Amino acid sequence: MGLEEIRIVAFTVEMALLATALVLVPGVAAAFFLARYRGPGKGALDTVLSLPLVLPPTVVGFLLLELLGRNRPLGAWLAQHGIEIVFTWKAVVLATAVMSFPLLVRSARTAFEEVDPRLVGLARTLGAGPFAAFFRVALPLAWRGVLAGAVLAFSRALGEFGATIMIAGNIPGRTQTLALAIFHDVQVGRDDRAVGLAAVTVGLAFAALWTTEWIAVRRRLRRDET
Amino acid sequence: MTAPAVEIDLTLSAPGFVLRVATRIPNGVTAVMGPSGAGKTSLLEAMAGLRRGVRGRLVLGSQVALDSARGINLAPERRRVGYVPQDAGLFPHLSVLGNVRFGARADAAAVDAAIDTLEIRPLLARSTLALSGGERQRVALARALATQPRLLLLDEPMAALDPGLRDRVLPWLLRVRDEWALPCLYVTHNVGEALAVASHMVVLDNGGLEAEGDPRSLLSAPVVVGEAQAGIENILSARIVAHDATGGTTRVRTDAGLDVSVTLAADRPVGAPVTLAVRAEDVLVCGAPAFPEGISARNVYPSSIVMLERTGPDVTLRGSLGEDRGELLARVTPAAVTALSLAVGKTVWLAIKSHSIRLG
Numbered sequence: 001m002g003l004e005e006i007r008i009v010a011f012t013v014e015m016a017l018l019a020t021a022l023v024l025v026p027g028v029a030a031a032f033f034l035a036r037y038r039g040p041g042k043g044a045l046d047t048v049l050s051l052p053l054v055l056p057p058t059v060v061g062f063l064l065l066e067l068l069g070r071n072r073p074l075g076a077w078l079a080q081h082g083i084e085i086v087f088t089w090k091a092v093v094l095a096t097a098v099m100s101f102p103l104l105v106r107s108a109r110t111a112f113e114e115v116d117p118r119l120v121g122l123a124r125t126l127g128a129g130p131f132a133a134f135f136r137v138a139l140p141l142a143w144r145g146v147l148a149g150a151v152l153a154f155s156r157a158l159g160e161f162g163a164t165i166m167i168a169g170n171i172p173g174r175t176q177t178l179a180l181a182i183f184h185d186v187q188v189g190r191d192d193r194a195v196g197l198a199a200v201t202v203g204l205a206f207a208a209l210w211t212t213e214w215i216a217v218r219r220r221l222r223r224d225e226t
Numbered sequence: 227m228t229a230p231a232v233e234i235d236l237t238l239s240a241p242g243f244v245l246r247v248a249t250r251i252p253n254g255v256t257a258v259m260g261p262s263g264a265g266k267t268s269l270l271e272a273m274a275g276l277r278r279g280v281r282g283r284l285v286l287g288s289q290v291a292l293d294s295a296r297g298i299n300l301a302p303e304r305r306r307v308g309y310v311p312q313d314a315g316l317f318p319h320l321s322v323l324g325n326v327r328f329g330a331r332a333d334a335a336a337v338d339a340a341i342d343t344l345e346i347r348p349l350l351a352r353s354t355l356a357l358s359g360g361e362r363q364r365v366a367l368a369r370a371l372a373t374q375p376r377l378l379l380l381d382e383p384m385a386a387l388d389p390g391l392r393d394r395v396l397p398w399l400l401r402v403r404d405e406w407a408l409p410c411l412y413v414t415h416n417v418g419e420a421l422a423v424a425s426h427m428v429v430l431d432n433g434g435l436e437a438e439g440d441p442r443s444l445l446s447a448p449v450v451v452g453e454a455q456a457g458i459e460n461i462l463s464a465r466i467v468a469h470d471a472t473g474g475t476t477r478v479r480t481d482a483g484l485d486v487s488v489t490l491a492a493d494r495p496v497g498a499p500v501t502l503a504v505r506a507e508d509v510l511v512c513g514a515p516a517f518p519e520g521i522s523a524r525n526v527y528p529s530s531i532v533m534l535e536r537t538g539p540d541v542t543l544r545g546s547l548g549e550d551r552g553e554l555l556a557r558v559t560p561a562a563v564t565a566l567s568l569a570v571g572k573t574v575w576l577a578i579k580s581h582s583i584r585l586g
Contacts, residue, residue: 121274121302123317125309
């Protein structure tokens with residue numbers, strides 16, 4: 001593997017890390033909210049947040065393009081302020097973040113649902129405000145699920161293709177991630193390089209899944225102890 | 227009765243359930259009794275601020291915690307109400323010390339005082355998963371006390387389990403009552419515990435307050451009678467006075483000054499506090515005027531009957547031991563009442579075998 005391939009791998013990992021960081025706070029907040037909230041509109045919100053799981057990724061990418069394209073209101077406004085998203089690395093982060101978001105939310109939400117809400121209430125009676133109760137009780141009790149969700153989101157971001165190619169294109173050296181590079185290589189007949197990059201991708205996926213599995217097993221063991 | 231420490235006028239509604247309680251709670255321990263589903267836990271949660279849809283008024287000392295008419299509803303963290311739920315509710319991710327310190331990180335003195343009252347210093351480094359039921363309750367009680375609450379709420383520690391006496395929370399609650407001056411609501415199913423610890427009692431049933439007052443005056447309230455079927459116990463706090471190894475007995479003196487002989491408990495040092503439990507049906511009643519000679523029971527006390535109430539199929543007799551030495555509850559059959567012509571005001575002998583006394 002040459003320098004260019006190493007760059008592609010590094011770029012992909014970097015984009016995936018940024019996307020995970022981007023979804024972490026809103027994802028955990030949404031997960032906690034969905035785990036606790038019992039009022040109207042919960043079903044609708046749940047559906048909207050899960051949409052990227054079921055929509056074709058190209059449709060998600062297309063919607064993002066419709067939102068952020070230069071001739072669209074938001075995209076034009078951003079462009080006026082010197083923020084270019086479409087066909088830049090920012091588009092890669094955004095597309096992979098949107099696709100990863102529901103995975104983090106699902107895992108973290110299950111973890112928060114397993115936290116006894118009465119413990120959070122008790123923390124309140126002991127003088128902790130809502131935020132302190134969250135950070136000192138709910139999050140420490142759910143952190144394995146949150147971490148597993150973050151690893152899942154990271155894995156999804158590593159391999160995202162459809163939404164990314166729609167909004168970020170496939171520009172070598174600028175927006176080309178592993179998945180996009182493999183597609184490109186096969187298109188132009190460079191199967192040998194595609195095989196190498198695919199092997200790296202498989203390795204990364206294995207590592208991420210093993211991490212998730214390891215966290216899940218530890219979580220199960222912990223639960224069995226109690 | 228001292229000035230009301232807590233003023234309650236609360237209405238809780240949930241689908242298919244309404245509870246309205248209006249009362250004043252004095253300082254000291256108030257026992258809360260009532261059948262399952264009467265809303266005892268809901269009342270405590272409402273007072274702690276953990277339930278939605280609670281209307282009315284709640285005043286803790288000088289602090290208005292809730293006043294729907296004036297739009298006041300303090301968040302739980304601002305009410306300073308110490309709440310110990312049925313299962314103790316310890317935080318599993320924290321050590322015992324982490325739990326006790328949770329609400330009072332800045333106030334080391336209060337944490338220390340709570341640890342000492344509940345004698346949990348040897349447990350501090352442990353995981354909460356490695357505690358017995360009674361230990362969990364003590365830790366939860368210490369955790370609540372460390373926040374220096376205005377009101378303490380205890381929900382029926384280990385209701386149906388009938389744990390060993392040593393694992394009961396009651397002796398610790400007595401210490402908290404005596405060392406920390408604060409009002410406390412104590413939900414319990416155990417009539418003997420309510421009598422031993424509480425100076426006031428409220429009885430909940432049918433969505434409201436069924437009765438309230440001195441616990442001893444409520445023994446014939448239907449709910450209390452129902453709970454008493456499960457067994458009434460005399461519970462006395464006492465100290466070891468001396469051991470008599472040859473006689474096989476240990477002498478203890480209750481806080482009320484009653485000398486009691488129990489089976490030898492040489493492992494308890496002289497002066498150590500103990501809790502005595504005697505089931506009311508294990509207290510013998512002798513109607514003869516003279517001291518009952520020639521019986522094996524070691525503890526025989528003259529007593530005048532101050533109450534005789536039908537509690538279910540039996541009759542519960544409350545005898546005053548005189549000179550402020552306290553009272554004992556005995557359970558007799560209606561037939562015995564007739565045969566011994568028992569009546570309020572009559573003097574009888576109450577006798578307890580050493581073996582009938584359990585030490586905690």
